[in-house]
Amino acid sequence: MKIYVDFDDCLCETARAFSVMVEKLFGKYVPYEKVRYFNLQDAFELTDEEYERLMIEGHRPENILSLEETPGAAEVLNEWAMKGHEVSIITGRPFSAYESSRKWLDDHGLGNIKMYCLNKYGRDTFIKNSDFNLELEDYYKMHFDYAVEDSPMAFKFFDHLPDIKVMVYDRPWNREDELPNDNYCRCFDWEQIRGMVD
Ligand SMILES: [Mg+2]
Numbered sequence: 001m002k003i004y005v006d007f008d009d010c011l012c013e014t015a016r017a018f019s020v021m022v023e024k025l026f027g028k029y030v031p032y033e034k035v036r037y038f039n040l041q042d043a044f045e046l047t048d049e050e051y052e053r054l055m056i057e058g059h060r061p062e063n064i065l066s067l068e069e070t071p072g073a074a075e076v077l078n079e080w081a082m083k084g085h086e087v088s089i090i091t092g093r094p095f096s097a098y099e100s101s102r103k104w105l106d107d108h109g110l111g112n113i114k115m116y117c118l119n120k121y122g123r124d125t126f127i128k129n130s131d132f133n134l135e136l137e138d139y140y141k142m143h144f145d146y147a148v149e150d151s152p153m154a155f156k157f158f159d160h161l162p163d164i165k166v167m168v169y170d171r172p173w174n175r176e177d178e179l180p181n182d183n184y185c186r187c188f189d190w191e192q193i194r195g196m197v198d
Contacts (some may be wrong), residue, residue, distance in 0.1 A: 001197065003080060004147035006154065007091035007101065012067040018058055024059065026050055037152050038110045038173045059093070061100035065107070072190030074108045080197065087113050088142070092120035092154065093132055120154050146197055151179045167193050
């Protein structure tokens with residue numbers, strides 16, 4: 001099986017860390033449970049300047065490296081790899097975060113799992129022609145049987161795969177969205193995700 005896995009808020013607890021960061025930087029407290037929008041600027045009610053500062057802070061290596069693993073994620077990914085499944089981490093993080101993201105994976109025992117940066121959200125900090133920078137046209141040549149994703153804004157990247165099973169990692173910002181079709185299933189933890197692929 002070929003399996004797509006998103007990084008932030010699937011493998012690690014990014015929004016929880018950003019919630020703490022926003023309070024520290026701007027004195028605005030929005031707890032994780034109240035993060036209702038995938039767009040962090042909207043979720044935390046930030047000005048353009050604040051949002052830019054948050055993105056810079058959030059992508060600093062020390063902040064990326066300190067992100068908590070979502071319980072069970074690394075274990076399940078390694079189990080899949082051992083069973084011969086092809087796992088690709090497809091992240092919307094910018095290229096500038098590649099090195100530290102790779103190190104986070106290596107530090108969590110995921111050194112053998114491939115990671116690609118895909119410009120999922122139209123951010124402009126992507127660099128072309130690097131091994132790990134996935135152009136949209138190359139992404140669309142890839143096939144996946146399963147996907148783990150939390151962001152409704154990324155669901156469009158599965159539209160070309162009529163048989164894919166998308167496991168939507170349950171998060172406060174995707175609870176109000178109706179899932180697009182029967183290929184999608186809400187999952188509450190990695191134990192459930194493991195069971196879906198078995
Ligand atoms: Mg995500």
